[in-house]
Amino acid sequence: MISTYKFEYSHTVGFLANQGRGFNNPVDLAFDEHGLMYVLNRAGPEVGIRLPYKRITICNANEDYLGEFGTGGQGDGDLWWPSSIAISKDHRIFVADEALNRVTVFDMKGQFLNKWGVKGGREGEFNRISYIAFDSEDNLLVSDSLNNRIQLFDKDGHVINVWGIPGAEDGCFNMPWGVCVDKGGNIYVADWRNDRIQKFDPSGQFIRKWDSDHLATVKFNRPASLAVDSEFNIYVADWGNERVIVIDQEGKLITELYGDSVPSKWAVDYFDANPVEYQERLKADLNTDFTTGRTDLRDKSARIEKFLWGPTAIKLDSEGRVFIVDSCRHRVQVYKPVPHN
Amino acid sequence: MTVNAENCTKKALIAHLFRRAGFGITFDELAGYLPIDYADIVEQLLYPELQPELDQDVVRRYNIDQNSLMLIESSQANWMYRIINTKRPLEEKIALFWHDLFATAYSKLNHAKAVVNQTDTFRRCGLGNFRTLLLELSRDPAMIFWLDNKDNHRGSPNENYGRELLELFSMGIGNYSEDDVKACARAFSGWTIANSVYMSERASRDSIWPHGRLDWQFVYVPEDHDDSDKTFLGQTGRFNGDDVIDIIVDNPATSWFIASKLYSFFVSDKPDESVIQYLSQEFSKTGGDIRKVMRSLFLSETFASDKTRLARVKSPAELVAGTAKLAGSHSFPDWTTVNLAMDANFMGQEILNPPTVEGWHTGIEWIDTGNLVERINSTALEIGDTQQPGVRSIINKVRTHGGVCTAKDLVDLSLDAMCQFEVSATTKESLLKYADMKGPLYFDKEDQIGCSEQRVGEMLQLIVATREYQLA
Numbered sequence: 116m117i118s119t120y121k122f123e124y125s126h127t128v129g130f131l132a133n134q135g136r137g138f139n140n141p142v143d144l145a146f147d148e149h150g151l152m153y154v155l156n157r158a159g160p161e162v163g164i165r166l167p168y169k170r171i172t173i174c175n176a177n178e179d180y181l182g183e184f185g186t187g188g189q190g191d192g193d194l195w196w197p198s199s200i201a202i203s204k205d206h207r208i209f210v211a212d213e214a215l216n217r218v219t220v221f222d223m224k225g226q227f228l229n230k231w232g233v234k235g236g237r238e239g240e241f242n243r244i245s246y247i248a249f250d251s252e253d254n255l256l257v258s259d260s261l262n263n264r265i266q267l268f269d270k271d272g273h274v275i276n277v278w279g280i281p282g283a284e285d286g287c288f289n290m291p292w293g294v295c296v297d298k299g300g301n302i303y304v305a306d307w308r309n310d311r312i313q314k315f316d317p318s319g320q321f322i323r324k325w326d327s328d329h330l331a332t333v334k335f336n337r338p339a340s341l342a343v344d345s346e347f348n349i350y351v352a353d354w355g356n357e358r359v360i361v362i363d364q365e366g367k368l369i370t371e372l373y374g375d376s377v378p379s380k381w382a383v384d385y386f387d388a389n390p391v392e393y394q395e396r397l398k399a400d401l402n403t404d405f406t407t408g409r410t411d412l413r414d415k416s417a418r419i420e421k422f423l424w425g426p427t428a429i430k431l432d433s434e435g436r437v438f439i440v441d442s443c444r445h446r447v448q449v450y451k452p453v454p455h456n
Numbered sequence: 457m458t459v460n461a462e463n464c465t466k467k468a469l470i471a472h473l474f475r476r477a478g479f480g481i482t483f484d485e486l487a488g489y490l491p492i493d494y495a496d497i498v499e500q501l502l503y504p505e506l507q508p509e510l511d512q513d514v515v516r517r518y519n520i521d522q523n524s525l526m527l528i529e530s531s532q533a534n535w536m537y538r539i540i541n542t543k544r545p546l547e548e549k550i551a552l553f554w555h556d557l558f559a560t561a562y563s564k565l566n567h568a569k570a571v572v573n574q575t576d577t578f579r580r581c582g583l584g585n586f587r588t589l590l591l592e593l594s595r596d597p598a599m600i601f602w603l604d605n606k607d608n609h610r611g612s613p614n615e616n617y618g619r620e621l622l623e624l625f626s627m628g629i630g631n632y633s634e635d636d637v638k639a640c641a642r643a644f645s646g647w648t649i650a651n652s653v654y655m656s657e658r659a660s661r662d663s664i665w666p667h668g669r670l671d672w673q674f675v676y677v678p679e680d681h682d683d684s685d686k687t688f689l690g691q692t693g694r695f696n697g698d699d700v701i702d703i704i705v706d707n708p709a710t711s712w713f714i715a716s717k718l719y720s721f722f723v724s725d726k727p728d729e730s731v732i733q734y735l736s737q738e739f740s741k742t743g744g745d746i747r748k749v750m751r752s753l754f755l756s757e758t759f760a761s762d763k764t765r766l767a768r769v770k771s772p773a774e775l776v777a778g779t780a781k782l783a784g785s786h787s788f789p790d791w792t793t794v795n796l797a798m799d800a801n802f803m804g805q806e807i808l809n810p811p812t813v814e815g816w817h818t819g820i821e822w823i824d825t826g827n828l829v830e831r832i833n834s835t836a837l838e839i840g841d842t843q844q845p846g847v848r849s850i851i852n853k854v855r856t857h858g859g860v861c862t863a864k865d866l867v868d869l870s871l872d873a874m875c876q877f878e879v880s881a882t883t884k885e886s887l888l889k890y891a892d893m894k895g896p897l898y899f900d901k902e903d904q905i906g907c908s909e910q911r912v913g914e915m916l917q918l919i920v921a922t923r924e925y926q927l928a
Contacts, residue, residue: 392658
């Protein structure tokens with residue numbers, strides 16, 4: 116059982132780069148069948164000079180940079196507010212855009228294939244798609260945040276199922292963000308503004324929830340995204356609390372991660388090329404919080420580089436490693452499970 | 457002094473108050489204030505913390521770049537959105553006032569969030585005691601970096617912050633000596649930021665690597681502080697920075713200086729010594745309580761008088777944000793708010809990036825031939841979009857008048873709906889002349905509705921081009 120594991124910081128992937136090798140406000144990532152990572156860079160703001168920062172970076176967990184595709188824009192294949200990325204079993208890349216209210220489909224080489232979706236509140240329409248994930252049938256779950264619902268589509272954009280209305284009752288949503296599926300096909304939704312996680316069966320029937328009333332020691336603050344492992348433990352990017360927490364199905368806290376990043380390979384390369392800056396960095400104390408009286412977690416993450424700052428997505432790889440997309444720090448922090456007694 | 461605005465309706469007085477204490481007001485908001493006594497409205501404004509805070513989570517979620525505020529455009533857009541949507545208008549206005557007075561610019565810092573953090577301090581302390589504000593300012597990392605206090609060491613003073621604290625931030629030139637500047641600088645030696653050498657190296661290279669900016673943190677280094685005797689403004693002691701601030705705040709020159717700055721920002725571009733004297737006395741009497749000084753200012757006869765209403769040129773931030781507020785065009789986070797910030801930049805006011813430590817040259821200097829065209833084009837574009845909710849609301853107000861709307865109705869109703877209650881006869885005549893050219897509007901004929909709505913939009917565009925709309 117996973118409860119016999121603890122999580123140990125493994126390494127960091129990425130560093131800040133406006134183009135090429137690196138990330139810029141990454142918000143999500145997807146693994147292909149070979150373990151390659153497709154990292155979705157949202158970047159911003161949307162002014163001309165900065166539009167090329169938006170892109171999908173291809174690399175692996177060992178930080179081998181393999182390329183990139185996509186750029187900022189509103190034409191076919193362009194990215195404006197890219198929010199989520201998922202890869203289908205038939206090897207196509209799906210990217211959600213919550214400004215353009217559409218899903219864009221690419222082949223594995225990054226060539227544009229097609230797109231679907233328009234803005235609106237009717238079935239099949241979107242009002243800010245915040246997240247996408249494939250279910251066990253390889254259909255696409257869509258978190259339709261301002262319509263406060265989940266929609267299920269086939270890969271050609273035909274609606275299969277829709278559920279959810281605005282509200283705080285069971286099965287209702289308030290600006291849902293992340294969505295994921297467990298190995299049993301059950302669906303989990305990060306119900307962002309209700310500060311809770313909800314679980315549904317594959318048909319969208321409410322099963323249960325985890326919120327402050329149902330968790331002994333955990334209180335979510337605007338959970339952004341989540342993942343579920345083979346033992347049904349739930350990994351939540353607790354965005355407003357600048358952490359990731361892991362709970363079991365009973366809501367028992369397994370661990371909480373606040374970030375332990377040290378420079379990635381790409382960062383070390385940067386320092387190799389900039390030794391003066393690096394020498395001064397080595398002399399600096401970057402892990403002490405000198406500021407007293409300001410306990411805001413965001414401020415703390417802004418001051419201390421190793422901490423998570425705006426974790427927006429979590430993915431697990433085949434080895435059970437936890438990949439946390441650390442959006443404001445332009446990197447992915449990786450943790451690995453290690454046995455403990 | 458009490459409010460006595462004989463030539464002014466209550467509606468006009470409230471609109472005036474919100475142009476000065478905030479960034480304008482919509483007709484619907486104004487309707488909510490009408491039953492409330494003017495002095496009570498002032499009181500509400502003076503305690504912004506009693507109003508709900510703006511939901512920044514939803515901004516950070518959708519504008520992910522505004523979560524880290526690494527880039528200047530993101531930071532400017534963030535403030536612009538805040539100004540437009542805040543329920544605490546005076547909190548933002550006083551922050552803008554202090555930002556102008558204690559002008560700290562991104563251009564040298566290469567660290568937008570540091571300036572944003574400074575404006576947060578102005579929100580938190582801007583209506584409090586001036587002593588506290590100066591203390592916070594002296595500890596503010598952006599200010600320490602901006603005026604080189606990180607380079608102010610025991611035995612090797614850097615006078616930049618000490619000089620500007622006296623000259624531009626509190627007392628004004630002519631009220632202190634060069635020796636006072638030297639003593640002041642020595643008092644602030646050892647007030648620095650953590651890891652100052654590394655942070656300076658990063659700033660000088662504009663390095664955002666490897667993982668974006670790191671927030672600067674204030675630290676006091678006692679071993680780097682000059683703890684010897686100093687003579688400052690006639691007093692002698694082993695003064696530290698906070699002692700110096702005590703002496704500054706108690707000095708009559710400070711009360712006059714701050715009163716005159718508040719007057720020119722909130723009352724009029726033309727100085728009136730009697731009013732400044734009155735505000736200065738309030739400052740001294742209350743020990744530098746800015747809230748109390750502001751209360752006296754807003755309740756003064758001069759503030760409400762004919763000579764004060766519409767007597768200040770709107771700054772670009774006031775103009776752009778006020779128009780967006782009227783148009784209702786940025787009431788939820790989107791990707792276009794940055795364009796408003798860019799428009800203000802083009803008009804000469806880069807918020808978070810003032811041109812020098814002296815801040816912006818205000819008043820009539822906001823307007824030259826190029827800027828005026830930009831001011832009119834930007835606001836006309838914003839208010840002319842008849843699909844925006846605020847514009848829809850104005851159109852609906854015009855429509856409720858009846859099926860047929862004469863040229864005079866169109867002008868009167870549009871001015872009213874934009875809370876532009878006081879325009880000259882010349883302006884009104886010009887608006888009427890334009891409205892008359894196309895005859896009445898018909899909202900009772902299905903095929904005329906679209907065209908009539910468009911004409912309301914055109915009238916609004918004309919109103920933002922008037923002399924009066926350029927004034928606060």
